Amino acid sequence: MDTRYVDTFVLVAECGSMAEAARRMNITPTALAQRLHALEREFGVPLFSRSGRFVRITEGGARLLERARRFQREVRALKAAVSTEGFPGGLRVGSIRTALGNVIPLALKHIADHHPGLDATVEIGASHELYHQVTGGKVDAAFLVEPPFRTPKSFSWHTLRVEPLVLLAPTALTGIDPDTLLAQEPLLRYDRRTWGGSLADQYLQARNLRPRERFELDSPDGLVTLVEMGLGISLVPDCFRPGTLPPGVAVIPLPRNTLARRLGVLWPHHSTYGRLFETLVAAMDTDASAAT
Structure with missing residues (x-):
């Protein structure tokens, strides 16, 4: 056909x-x-x-x-x-950029190990864009930040990672209270239009902080580079793999902070690949438990 x-x-x-x-x-x-x-x-x-x-x-x-x-x-x-496996091929998966360094490699390895005949395409986008691509049937599933609203009952959501909001700062500034740093140092903004970036706004408003803003971009990796160059500090979800940050950048926990980005996968109940996604998230949960 x-x-x-x-x-x-x-x-x-x-x-x-x-x-x-x-x-x-x-x-x-x-x-x-x-x-x-x-x-x-x-x-x-x-x-x-x-x-x-x-x-x-x-x-x-x-x-x-x-x-x-x-x-x-x-x-x-x-x-x-x-199909002998029940999957037609041509799997289409959406992903936010920061998931490419943590959950996407594990997901693709699982697919390659258990479904070697299945090819897949990964489309990159922002969480709000990927959400509409899943609900509109443009992709079969998406790895994105949990929406700040209730998803339709006809879709499945599974959280894979909980990434607390942290402060990125030059290592020379470690030991200084985070709120003091936010009051004194230029703030490099994680794009507030993203669901993950909006966490910084919530933290600043709750602490009544009004830092001096310098740059704003939708790239935690890009923000790391700017922090390393000494251009400021940044509030971002802790989405970084251990050992991947440059030695000049420190991750500073925020005291009394409960804000976190939940990264997971969304797919429709009626999906042809439903069984694959169920086994995939179960395997990734097992791997995460073993790592801890």
């Missing part, structure tokens, strides 16, 4: 760029354009309009998009029904 033309249409709609979609599918832009033209001839309507380097979906394309996604899900279910 050749579904490449429908898959191409959906990917272009999600990327908003024919060049990016062609890169992800490992085909030439010319081949991708030919597939779209074939679909437009089949349905008798234009599906995209060009806007510079990007494309915008037309009204006819928008009407087709949700049905195309539903068609993809049905095809995957058909493949799963006849």
